[in-house]
Amino acid sequence: MCRVVDLQQSVLAKNDEYAQRLRADMAARGATVVNLLSSPGSGKTALLELELSTARQRGLTVAALTADLATENDAVRLARSGAPVKQVLTDGLCHLEARMLAGHLDGWLPEATRLLFVENVGNLVCPASYDLGESLRVVLASVTEGEDKPLKYPTAFGLAHLVVVTKTDIARAVGFDEAAFRANVAQVNPGVEVLLTSARRGQGVGALLDRALAAGDGAEVHRPVMAVPSAHHHS
Template sequence: MCRVVDLQQAVLAKNDAAAEALRAALTARGTAVVNLLSSPGSGKTALLERELTLARERGLSVAALTADLATENDATRLARSGVPVRQVLTDGLCHLEAAMLGRYLDGWLPEDARLLFVENVGNLVCPASYDLGETLRVVLASVTEGEDKPLKYPTAFGLAQLVVVTKTDIARAVDFDEAAFRENVQRVNPGVEVVLTSARADDGVGALLDRALAVAQGAAPHRPVMARPEHGHGHTHEQAHSHGEGHAHDHSHEHPHDHGHGDHHGRPHDHDMAQTR
C-alpha cells in the first residue's frame, strides 16, 4: 500500500513541477488559464460557448481547448463562437495533466491570447487532483445535480476559486435549493464566490469572463483553505487521490485537433471524425 501511495505522490509531484513551469511561461507572455471542471452534462460547454462569443464581441483575444474521451462535438460547438479552438481526445483517459496541456499549446496558442479556457474532461474526481498551471480554477454544477454535490466531491469544490451554478432557468422545476447548495459550498470552501448562470436564458452570462479577466489583470483569486502555500492552485498529497485512483500512465497517445482559426501544429490522428466549420 505504501508503494502505491508513493507512486501517486511521485506522479502528482511531477505534475506540480510541470504546472509551475507552464504557469510561469504563460504568465510571462500575458496569458491567463481558466481551468473548468464539472460532471458530464453540467452545461459547461453551452455556457463556455456564450462566454467565448461575448469575448469575441468585446474584441478580446481568447482561445479554448476542450478535452473529451471521444468525439469532437464540444470543439465543433465552441468553434461557432469564432475564437481559436482545439480538441483533445484522451482515448479514455479521465483527466488532463500539465505536461499534456503544454504540448497541445506549443505552436498553437495565439501569441496575443489574454485568456485560455480549458474545458477539462467531464469528471469531478481525477481532474481535481491535477494542477494545469491555471490562473483560475472554476468548478461548475447544474441545478439538476443536487445541493449536496459539494459534500460528495470535497476536493473538487474545496480547491475551486470560483463556483458556477448552471441551468438556473429550470431551478424551480427541479426544486433546487440555492441556500442549501451555497451552505454546502461554504462548508468545504469558505469564502469562495458562487455565481448563478443560465446559458439558455442568458442569465449571468459574462460573469465567468469578467472574473477571468480580473484575475488576468492582477486581481488576487480566492485562496481555498485546502490549497498548499506554494501557489494556491494545487492540492495536498493527503487530499489528492484519497479516492484511491492513482494514474501513473504514459499519456503520449492523446490527439489534439484544430477547429479553424489558426495553423495546425498538432500530431496527426487516426480518428475519422467530421469537423464542422
Template structure:
C-alpha cells in the same frame, strides 16, 4: 534494502513541476489560463460557448482547449463563437495533466491570446488532483445535480477559486434548494464566490469572463483553505496517480506535428 514509494505523490509532484513551468511560461506571454471542471452534462460547453462569443464581440483575444474521451463535438460547438478552439481526445484518460496541456498548446496557442479557457474532461474526481498551470480554477454544477454535490466531491469544490451554478432557469422545476447548496459549498470552501448562470436565458453570462479579466488585470483569485487534493481510488481499491508510460495505451499527447518543445517544458 526495500523502500516504499508513494506512486501517487510522485506522479502529482511531477505534474506540479510541469504546472509551475507552464504557469510561468503563460505569465511571461501575458496569458491567464482558466481551468473549468464539472460533471458530464452540467452545461459547461454551452456556457463556455456563450462566454467566448461575448469575448469575441468585445474584441478580446481568447482561445479554448476542450478535452473529452471521444468525439470532437464540443470543439465544433465552441468554434461557433469564432474563437480559436482545439479539441483534445484523451482516448479514455479521465483527466488532463499539465505536461499534456503544454504539449497541445505549443505551436497552436495564438501569440495574442490573453485568456485561455480549458474545458477539462467531464469528471469531478480525477481532474481535481491535477494542477494544469491555471490561474483560475472554476467548478460548475447544474441545478439538476443536487444540493449535496459539494459534499460528495469536496476536493473539486474545495480547491475552486470560483463556483458557477448552471442551468439556473431550471431551478424551480428541479426544486433546487439554493440555500442548502451555498451552505454545502461554504463547508468545503469558505468565502468562495458562487454565481448563478443560464446559457439558455443569458443569466450570468459574462460573469466568468469578467472574473478572468480581473485576474488578468492583477486581481488575486480567491484562495481556498484546502491545500492538497484528496486521493482518488478506482474499482481495485487502490490509489492511482495515473503514471502511464509510452506504449501502454495511455500516452495521449496527440502531437500536432510541431517539432519544438512544448510551452512550459523548455529546458
C-alpha cells in the same frame, strides 16, 4: 498500499513541476489559463460558448481547449464562437495533466491570446488533483445535480477559486434549493463566490469572463482553505 500512495505522490509532484513552469510561461506571454471542471452534462460547453462569443464581441483575444475521451462534438460547438478551439482526445484518461496541456498548446496557441479556457474532461474526481498551471479554477454544477454535490466531491469544490451554478432557468422546476447548495459549498470552501448562470436565458453570461480577466490582471483570487491538489494524496 504505501507503494501506490508513493507512486501517486511522485506523479502529482511531477505534474506540479510542469504546472508551475506552464504558469510562468503563460504569464510571460500575457495569457491567463482558466480550468473548468464539472460532471458530464453540467452545461459547461453551452456556457463556455457564450463566454467566448461575449469575449469576441468585446474584442478580446481568447482561445479554448476542450478535452474528452472521445468525439470532437464540443470543439465543433465552441468553434461557432469564432474563437480558436482545439479538441484533445485523452484516449481513456479521465483528466488532463499539465505536461499534456503544454504539449497541445505548443505551436497552436495564438500569440496574442489573453485568456485560455480549458474545458477539462467531464469528471469531478480525477481532474481535481491535477494543477494545469491555471490562474483560475472554476467548478460548475447544474441545478439538476443536487444540493449535496459539494459534499460528495469536497476536493473538487474545496479547491475552486469560483463555483458556478448552471441551468438556473429550470431551478424551480427541479426543486433546486439554492440556500442549501450555498451552505454546502461554504462547508468545504468558506468564502468562495457562487455565481448563478443560465446559458438559455443569458443570466450571468460575461461574469465568468470578468472574473478571468480580473485574475489575469492580478486581482486577488479566492484562496481555498484546502492545500494544493497534490497534498490530498499525502496521507
